[in-house]
Amino acid sequence: MLRDLPLKAVYRSETDSLLEDFYIPALSQAVTYDRAVGYFSAGMISYAAQGLSAFIGNEGKMRLVIGGELAAEDVDAMREGYETRKLSERYGDVISQALGEVSDGLFQRRLEALSYLIATGRLDVKLALKRRGMYHEKIGILRDRTGDGVVFQGSANETANALVPDFNFESVNVFKTWRTEYEEHFRPYIDGFERLWDNKARDTIVLDFPEAARDRLVRIASQARFPTPEIEIDLWRKHYRPTDNAPDFEAPRLPVTFGGAPFSIMDHQRSALQKWKAAGLSGVLALATGAGKTITSIYGAVRLFEQTQRLFLIVAVPYQNLADQWVDTLAEFNITPLRCYANAADWTDEMSRLVMLFETHALNFACIVVVNRTLQGERFQQMLAQIPGEHLMWVGDECHHHASPGLRAALPEQAKMRLGLSATPEHYLDPDVTERLLSYYGDIVDTYTLADALRDKVLTPYDYHVVLVDLTDDEVEEYRRLSDQLSKLMAQAGGKDPESSSDDRIKILLMKRARLLGAAANKMPALRKLLADQPPQKMSLFYCGDGRTEDEDSGLPMRQIELASQELHGLGWSNAQFTSRESRAARIEILDHFRLGLVDALVAIRCLDEGIDVPACRTAYILASSRNPKQFIQRRGRILRRAPSKEYARIYDFVVRIPDDSADDSPMERQLMINELKRVAEFARLARNSADALDALEPILERYDLHHHLV
Numbered sequence: 001m002l003r004d005l006p007l008k009a010v011y012r013s014e015t016d017s018l019l020e021d022f023y024i025p026a027l028s029q030a031v032t033y034d035r036a037v038g039y040f041s042a043g044m045i046s047y048a049a050q051g052l053s054a055f056i057g058n059e060g061k062m063r064l065v066i067g068g069e070l071a072a073e074d075v076d077a078m079r080e081g082y083e084t085r086k087l088s089e090r091y092g093d094v095i096s097q098a099l100g101e102v103s104d105g106l107f108q109r110r111l112e113a114l115s116y117l118i119a120t121g122r123l124d125v126k127l128a129l130k131r132r133g134m135y136h137e138k139i140g141i142l143r144d145r146t147g148d149g150v151v152f153q154g155s156a157n158e159t160a161n162a163l164v165p166d167f168n169f170e171s172v173n174v175f176k177t178w179r180t181e182y183e184e185h186f187r188p189y190i191d192g193f194e195r196l197w198d199n200k201a202r203d204t205i206v207l208d209f210p211e212a213a214r215d216r217l218v219r220i221a222s223q224a225r226f227p228t229p230e231i232e233i234d235l236w237r238k239h240y241r242p243t244d245n246a247p248d249f250e251a252p253r254l255p256v257t258f259g260g261a262p263f264s265i266m267d268h269q270r271s272a273l274q275k276w277k278a279a280g281l282s283g284v285l286a287l288a289t290g291a292g293k294t295i296t297s298i299y300g301a302v303r304l305f306e307q308t309q310r311l312f313l314i315v316a317v318p319y320q321n322l323a324d325q326w327v328d329t330l331a332e333f334n335i336t337p338l339r340c341y342a343n344a345a346d347w348t349d350e351m352s353r354l355v356m357l358f359e360t361h362a363l364n365f366a367c368i369v370v371v372n373r374t375l376q377g378e379r380f381q382q383m384l385a386q387i388p389g390e391h392l393m394w395v396g397d398e399c400h401h402h403a404s405p406g407l408r409a410a411l412p413e414q415a416k417m418r419l420g421l422s423a424t425p426e427h428y429l430d431p432d433v434t435e436r437l438l439s440y441y442g443d444i445v446d447t448y449t450l451a452d453a454l455r456d457k458v459l460t461p462y463d464y465h466v467v468l469v470d471l472t473d474d475e476v477e478e479y480r481r482l483s484d485q486l487s488k489l490m491a492q493a494g495g496k497d498p499e500s501s502s503d504d505r506i507k508i509l510l511m512k513r514a515r516l517l518g519a520a521a522n523k524m525p526a527l528r529k530l531l532a533d534q535p536p537q538k539m540s541l542f543y544c545g546d547g548r549t550e551d552e553d554s555g556l557p558m559r560q561i562e563l564a565s566q567e568l569h570g571l572g573w574s575n576a577q578f579t580s581r582e583s584r585a586a587r588i589e590i591l592d593h594f595r596l597g598l599v600d601a602l603v604a605i606r607c608l609d610e611g612i613d614v615p616a617c618r619t620a621y622i623l624a625s626s627r628n629p630k631q632f633i634q635r636r637g638r639i640l641r642r643a644p645s646k647e648y649a650r651i652y653d654f655v656v657r658i659p660d661d662s663a664d665d666s667p668m669e670r671q672l673m674i675n676e677l678k679r680v681a682e683f684a685r686l687a688r689n690s691a692d693a694l695d696a697l698e699p700i701l702e703r704y705d706l707h708h709h710l711v
Contacts, residue, residue, distance in 0.1 A: 002144045010172070027051040032141075038138060046106065053113060062124075063124050095210060096213050111217075112220060120221075129206075139151070148178050231262065234257050250334055252302045272446040281304075281417040284420035284437075284438065284441045286446065301313050313335075313395070314412075315369045317398065318398050321591075341371040341374050352383055372402075372407055392415040396421065397421045399421055408437075453640075462639065465651065466655055466684070466697055467655065469520055469656050470656075517656045518624030523623050541602050542621045544623050546560075549563055561577055578590055617639055620649070621652045655700075657700060
């Protein structure tokens with residue numbers, strides 16, 4: 001019972017764990033729970049649901065009031081007799097959207113706990129809207145089976161942008177109702193909550209919870225995996241793991257939870273590791289982007305250490321953003337790697353010490369994450385050569401990069417355990433490049449395709465929409481000129497497929513033609529038309545090319561990414577550019593703002609193609625894309641990653657339609673069109689709306705008689 005708990009009068013997040021010391025112990029004894037919190041957001045839902053994992057099993061009931069600000073036009077509407085039901089429906093759309101923005105595992109588990117309570121009739125929710133300002137009161141009232149109660153009043157940093165309030169500073173004052181001498185302190189909160197619930201609070205309108213939002217919560221409850229108190233605490237603690245660069249020498253171990261659920265690997269991941277083991281602990285896993293290559297390899301490393309009790313794990317990645325993600329994921333397995341990137345002074349001495357400790361058996365486990373640029377450096381190579389190969393596990397993420405002569409020469413030949421990870425390990429034009437890669441890593445031992453991942457519900461189903469765009473008259477003339485030059489060079493070379501040619505002149509012309517199509521001027525009006533009738537959609541990606549297009553207003557050539565950002569801004573979308581021009585710190589901040597919903601969209605060129613993890617992304621607009629399958633496979637994987645509340649994804653692909661009189665019927669032109677459309681057909685074939693997507697391509701397929709090639 002509440003009376004038996006050693007409750008303090010004041011809890012402060014500076015010195016106390018409010019979740020472990022107050023919320024969970026108190027809620028484990030409660031059978032009724034009245035709660036009022038401030039501004040509505042996904043984070044505030046999580047804040048209101050702290051500790052509900054301990055309340056669910058009590059068969060108790062909860063009343064929740066969520067605050068908000070009443071817009072000026074709504075105040076006027078109320079004065080004119082506007083029905084509160086209509087007002088509630090309006091706010092229901094806002095709430096439903098916020099519920100769909102939950103992307104954090106802890107938030108999702110708490111949301112599911114609320115969903116379960118509302119679906120079982122044990123939770124009532126109301127909205128408290130202030131006519132002026134915002135309802136900000138933060139109180140809670142708990143009662144146990146004996147009638148004893150605890151009233152608490154808290155203060156947290158709660159604003160529209162504070163989406164993670166239970167990780168900010170908070171203090172809670174606690175009053176025990178059996179201590180009657182404190183009644184003058186707790187009675188106003190009890191009476192005030194009742195007035196609020198009965199819509200009798202001054203200058204505040206209290207509305208019933210909108211049906212749309214209630215229905216969404218009920219749907220969530222049907223698939224809920226609400227946490228136990230132990231899982232909630234584990235998820236919460238992970239937010240406080242140290243992030244310095246000093247390696248943690250504790251042994252790696254499998255996590256209790258991952259992504260907000262009890263940890264386990266999937267069947268396809270287990271099968272991949274078994275095949276890698278059968279191949280002598282060497283080989284490449286060609287797993288679809290989003291299918292969990294990172295988890296698979298770390299799980300394999302942990303299991304190897306459990307068997308051998310001695311392991312030096314090195315993970316090589318192409319970019320710092322991807323390296324940071326590996327560091328975060330390794331932390332889930334109790335591994336704090338040495339980060340060998342950025343400033344060499346931050347890791348050189350530590351790596352030397354790490355290698356020495358491992359060589360002398362003073363240390364039996366070590367881990368390093370290195371970027372490819374550092375990998376090729378002389379100092380790193382010197383220390384890498386000292387690591388005993390018998391216990392060295394080398395993991396190459398996006399290992400297709402290691403097929404370049406420079407990187408291939410930097411790979412440690414002494415490593416007995418080699419694991420390559422790539423959704424696209426085979427070069428789409430040059431088999432010699434593929435052979436160079438496999439000469440180090442070994443054969444491709446397992447393949448898990450997009451179709452496999454969609455079938456197994458590892459990735460999110462998607463709708464695919466083709467947006468056909470015509471060239472301008474000037475672009476048609478340029479297209480004809482480039483195609484004529486290509487035809488002449490290909491006739492001299494006697495070939496049919498220019499993309500397989502080694503002639504630098506042909507490669508340059510292909511690049512110019514690709515940039516022309518990628519930066520087609522009519523894509524901007526098409527984008528404007530597509531977005532004109534819809535409000536800004538959070539979690540959206542816009543992929544642009546690196547070409548330039550003439551701006552309609554100034555007449556000056558502008559990068560496509562600048563034009564796209566300009567169009568979005570004009571339509572009321574908040575957006576941020578994500579390119580190679582932004583600093584590492586700026587990219588981290590941009591991604592954080594995107595994940596938290598502070599910007600609606602990311603506008604990128606190529607930096608989001610590999611490894612960057614934005615699973616909550618729901619919509620992608622492909623304004624430009626190369627024919628290289630690596631690029632579109634990686635992009636497809638970005639958008640199709642699973643995330644809480646993400647039922648399906650949408651892809652809009654802007655495809656240039658070549659006028660009939662501007663392209664010939666030569667074998668070269670036909671082959672180029674086949675190559676151009678392979679990406680489009682691949683997207684369309686596996687979409688939920690496959691028939692509609694292929695119908696949209698019908699004019700192009702008919703023009704070049706490509707049905708049997710692509711459908």
